[in-house]
Amino acid sequence: MRKPFKVILTLCVLIAAISVIWYIKSYSETDQSRLTLFGNIDIRQVQLTFHDPEHIAQMYVKEGDQVTKGQLLAIQDLARFQYTLDSAQAKMDAQQQVVNRLLNGTRPEDIRRAKADVKSAQAEVAYTKKELQRLQSLVKKKLTSKESVDRARSEYIAAREKMHALQEQLDLAVIGPRKEDIAAAQAILKANESSLKLAKKVWQDGHLYAPSDGIIQDRILEPGDMANSQSPIYTLALVNPVWARVYVSEQDLGKIHQGMRAQIYSDSYPDKSYSGWVGYISPTAEFTPKAVETVELRTSLVYQVRVFACNAQNELRLGMPITVSIDLTATEDIKTKATSCTGSL
Structure with missing residues (x-):
């Protein structure tokens, strides 16, 4: 009876040992085939301001509103800008007439x-x-005075000088304006055109547009406040593209490269994964010790990595903690963002 019992016990121990070895080997292989990193969805903000100082007339969005690139967000009081624009337009029109007159030359009537x-x-x-x-x-016959002769001589000289002056005016009218005068008038016209463009730009800068898709995070000023380039109106949180900021140790740095496929997980949607790819690896280490002398210290260095995510449903929010899993055995990399989010990963 004891012998069969010993045989059975030996078989059980052997099976248990084989199971443990298989589990450890399987776990080791799985662990080596994937790299798990932790981080957050990166928060990127833009402070939106007006260029020139003026009171705010209207504001069209508030905190939490989602905006698209090119959407009108606010307008300043444009009255002063409009006056400057009208004045610049009038000056340019007047100078244009001067240039036209010089280029056309003297009229036949003149x-x-x-x-x-x-x-x-x-x-x-x-x-x-x-x-x-x-x-x-x-006067030779003494029939008139010398004063009469002198007066007649003066009248003759004056008439002759007047004739010469009128002849010169006629010659200039026939020749037309000088090239230098035309060039000077054209230079003034060009300066007036630049002033008009500047006035139009100032007027246009009185309109605040969204530079990119995003969400209004803060509405800092209100209509009636004085706004300028140093006073932000809104804080815009950018949502496209979305990437996760994670860190990889120096020991694992050689295992990854740009374009590698990745899966992103969040606590908010634990049963859902988001496709992604490694888009950027920092060339410099962070938290570098002052003196790197041992292997332990060298392996404590970390490098920032950006993992871009496909976030079609806008479920990954800025600042959200996430987990990134990178398949180290994958052979095909992601080439472009378009193919990575529209094609199969």
């Missing part, structure tokens, strides 16, 4: 008028010249 003035001046010169000659002949 040239004809200038020619008529020159002919009139020529006739005046001819008359005063004859009158001077007549008085000079009379």
